[in-house]
Amino acid sequence: MKKNSLKWTACALAVAVGFTGTGIEVKATGNVGSVLPSAGIEFSLQDEEKTTSLSSLKEESDKEATEMDETEGGQENAQDEALQVAGITVGSAQLGGFSDLASTSEKISKERVREIVDTVVFSEGYTRDLKEAAGSGLSEEEESFKNLVIAKVNDYVNVRSIPSEEGEIVGKLYNKSVGSFIEEEDGWYKISSGSVEGYVKGEYCVTGDAAVDYAKEVGTRIATVTTTTLKVREQPGLEETVLGLVPIEDELIVTEEMDGWVKVNIEEGDGYVSMDYVTLSTEFVKAESIAEEKARLAKEEEARKAAQAAARKKTAENKAAGSKSESGGKTYANPTGSSGADVVQFAKQFVGNPYVYGGTSLTNGADCSGFVMSVYKNFGVNLPHSSAADRNVGAAVNGLENAQPGDIICYSGHVGIYAGNGQIVHASTSRTGIIVSSATYRSILSIRRIL
Numbered sequence: 001m002k003k004n005s006l007k008w009t010a011c012a013l014a015v016a017v018g019f020t021g022t023g024i025e026v027k028a029t030g031n032v033g034s035v036l037p038s039a040g041i042e043f044s045l046q047d048e049e050k051t052t053s054l055s056s057l058k059e060e061s062d063k064e065a066t067e068m069d070e071t072e073g074g075q076e077n078a079q080d081e082a083l084q085v086a087g088i089t090v091g092s093a094q095l096g097g098f099s100d101l102a103s104t105s106e107k108i109s110k111e112r113v114r115e116i117v118d119t120v121v122f123s124e125g126y127t128r129d130l131k132e133a134a135g136s137g138l139s140e141e142e143e144s145f146k147n148l149v150i151a152k153v154n155d156y157v158n159v160r161s162i163p164s165e166e167g168e169i170v171g172k173l174y175n176k177s178v179g180s181f182i183e184e185e186d187g188w189y190k191i192s193s194g195s196v197e198g199y200v201k202g203e204y205c206v207t208g209d210a211a212v213d214y215a216k217e218v219g220t221r222i223a224t225v226t227t228t229t230l231k232v233r234e235q236p237g238l239e240e241t242v243l244g245l246v247p248i249e250d251e252l253i254v255t256e257e258m259d260g261w262v263k264v265n266i267e268e269g270d271g272y273v274s275m276d277y278v279t280l281s282t283e284f285v286k287a288e289s290i291a292e293e294k295a296r297l298a299k300e301e302e303a304r305k306a307a308q309a310a311a312r313k314k315t316a317e318n319k320a321a322g323s324k325s326e327s328g329g330k331t332y333a334n335p336t337g338s339s340g341a342d343v344v345q346f347a348k349q350f351v352g353n354p355y356v357y358g359g360t361s362l363t364n365g366a367d368c369s370g371f372v373m374s375v376y377k378n379f380g381v382n383l384p385h386s387s388a389a390d391r392n393v394g395a396a397v398n399g400l401e402n403a404q405p406g407d408i409i410c411y412s413g414h415v416g417i418y419a420g421n422g423q424i425v426h427a428s429t430s431r432t433g434i435i436v437s438s439a440t441y442r443s444i445l446s447i448r449r450i451l
Contacts, residue, residue: 141282150177150205151173156172157201163190167198169290170289173205194292196288224278225251225277230246230248232268237272243269246273252264252278252412264412266413340406344406350371352433354433368426369415371434391446396446409444
C-alpha cells in the first residue's frame with residue numbers, strides 16, 4: 001500500500017507539472033534546496049482554491065519512506081528521481097545546477113513538460129508515458145493552427161458561395177494562403193479569410209492536425225517590438241554588442257527561437273532580441289475577393305500606363321521648372337509630376353546623404369521609414385513614420401515582378417522605394433547612408449502601391 005502511495009505521489013507530481021498550461025501556475029521561490037537540490041527551488045501548484053507545494057508532497061513521501069522496511073528501501077531512490085527532474089524550464093530560466101537564481105515566478109514551458117512526462121522514473125524502474133494525461137503538449141498558438149484551412153495547390157483554389165462547383169466564385173485562396181475553418185459539408189470546407197467567406201473543396205486544402213506543421217512552414221513568424229527603442233544585439237545576452245536599433249511597433253522576421261531570445265533579421269544583418277521586449281505571432285496570406293482582384297488588376301494597369309507616360313516625359317525640363325525644396329547646402333528640384341517614376345527621380349537626388357535613426361530630413365539624415373515618408377510628403381502623400389505601418393498603406397502588389405517604380409518595398413524592420421529594374425532607393429544604415437541597392441538583397445514581406 002505504501003509502495004503504491006509513493007509511486008502515485010511521484011506520478012501526481014509529474015501530472016501536476018504537465019498541466020501547468022491549463023491555468024495552473026507553477027511558482028518558484030528560492031528557499032528550498034531540499035526539494036530540488038540541484039536548483040535550490042521550491043515549487044508550488046496553485047489554483048483558485050488551494051496551493052499544494054512540492055515540499056508537502058515530499059514530506060508525505062519522506063514519512064512513508066521512513067516507515068518502510070529495509071526490503072523496500074529502494075523506493076527512496078524513485079522518490080528522489082521524481083523530485084529531482086533536472087533542467088525544468090521556468091519561462092526563460094533553466095532550473096537545475098544554476099545557483100544564481102534567487103527567485104522566479106513563471107510558467108513551465110510546454111516543451112519541457114513534454115520531456116518531463118516522457119521520462120519520469122518510478123519505483124519499479126520503468127518509464128510511464130504521461131502524454132495523454134498532460135495533454136497534446138502543443139502551445140496555445142499551435143492548437144489554434146488546427147482550426148486553419150490551408151490551400152495546397154499549384155496556383156489557387158476557388159472560394160464559392162455554396163458547397164458545390166455550381167456555386168458562384170466569390171474569391172480565391174492562393175497556394176499556401178490560409179482561412180479559418182467554420183464547418184465541413186460534403187467534402188467542402190466553409191472558411192473565413194480576409195474579406196472572403198465561402199466554401200473551398202477539401203481535397204485541395206489541409207486542416208486539423210495536418211495543418212499544424214504546414215502552418216509553421218507557410219506562415220511568417222513575426223516579432224513585434226513593444227518597447228520604445230529595442231536594441232538588437234550581435235549575440236543573445238544583455239551585455240553583447242548592439243547591432244542596431246528598432247523603434248516600437250516595428251515588426252521583425254524571426255528566423256530562430258531560443259531560451260528567452262529570438263533571432264531576427266534587420267537592415268544591419270541577423271541579430272538577437274530579448275523576448276521580454278517583443279510579442280510573437282504568425283502571419284498568413286489570406287484569400288482575395290473577386291472585387292479585390294479586379295481593383296488590384298485595374299490599379300496595376302493604370303500604374304503601368306502612368307509609368308510608360310512618365311518615361312516619355314522630359315522629366316529634366318519639368319524639374320527645372322518646378323519649385324525648390326530642402327537645401328542643406330545643396331539645391332534640390334521638387335518634382336511637379338505625380339507618377340511613381342517621378343517619385344524615384346526625386347528620391348535618388350538624396351543618395352549619399354546620411355542615415356540617422358529617428359530622422360526625417362532628406363539632407364541632414366533620415367531613417368528608412370523617415371526617408372520614405374519625407375519623399376512622399378513632397379507629392380502630397382502622408383505616410384507613417386514606421387516600416388511596420390507602411391505594410392498596410394496603399395494597395396497590395398502581388399510579387400516583385402508586378403512592382404512599378406515608386407512602390408514601397410517592405411522588409412523585416414525596413415522599407416525602401418522601388419526604383420525599377422530590380423532596385424530600391426533607401427536609407428540603409430548609419431554606415432552606408434541613403435543608397436541604391438538590389439530589391440532582393442533580403443526577403444520581401446510586402447509591396448505596396450501608393451500612387
